[in-house]
Amino acid sequence: MSATSITIHFTLNGEHVSAEIEPHHTILEVLRQQFALYGARESCGQGLCGCCTVIVNGESVSGCLYLAAMADGGEVTTVEHLDASGELDVVQRAFIECGAFQCGFCTSGFILMSRQLLDRNPDPTEAEIRHFLSGNLCRCAAYPEIIEAVKLAARMRRSEGAVPA
Ligand code: FES
Ligand code: FES
CATH class of the missing domain: 3.10.20.30 (Beta-grasp domain)
Known part of the structure; x- marks a missing residue:
């Protein structure tokens, strides 16, 4: 000290x-x-x-x-808090499902931001997803898969009852 x-x-x-x-x-x-x-x-x-x-x-x-x-x-x-319950968060599952990363260096930032987006807007358009994530950069250029993962996470949240369908 x-x-x-x-x-x-x-x-x-x-x-x-x-x-x-x-x-x-x-x-x-x-x-x-x-x-x-x-x-x-x-x-x-x-x-x-x-x-x-x-x-x-x-x-x-x-x-x-x-x-x-x-x-x-x-x-x-x-x-680290997203899967503190022992189960992956729906956004984490969607990123895995879509293969939305390569080296993974940017992934935690994208996942946290995606989770914030879906908490505020459960059914974002692609343009809204792109805008909200525009401050996050991926040097592996996994952007198409990341966008698909956010869309999938939104659908999964609705089907799992986390938000009204
Ligand atoms: S390391 Fe903080 S914004 Fe890039
Ligand atoms: S997955 Fe490598 S920087 Fe995004």
Whole structure:
């Protein structure tokens, strides 16, 4: 602990936690280095690719830019929370079904964003899917499969009764 370190307290994937951080630490650094949560990844490091996406207080943020100190008292959700029950989330199942990844580096960001989209709009058009995911980049160019996976997840949610058909 240095003279400049501070303690933050927040809810992480449903559990109350605390962390000793430096003011310049990003939430991505804290999640990976202190909580061994590796789903969010750093790629561009500039808020341009979405690989580092995490949810803070219900909104997606670029974990590579979002200062951990800003999460103090808040609620942080990572992709690891989606299958915390022991079963894959419907979006995760749809990505597997559609083969919506190649190297997988971008996948957790796409899955978190897709889940956010479907929570807000259970039956998005393709244009709405493309628009909502436009901040996420896939260097393997798995975009067609990703779009199909989001459409499939929307259908699966309706057929499984998660949202009105
Ligand atoms: S690594 Fe954060 S947006 Fe690219
Ligand atoms: S699957 Fe490789 S970057 Fe998207």
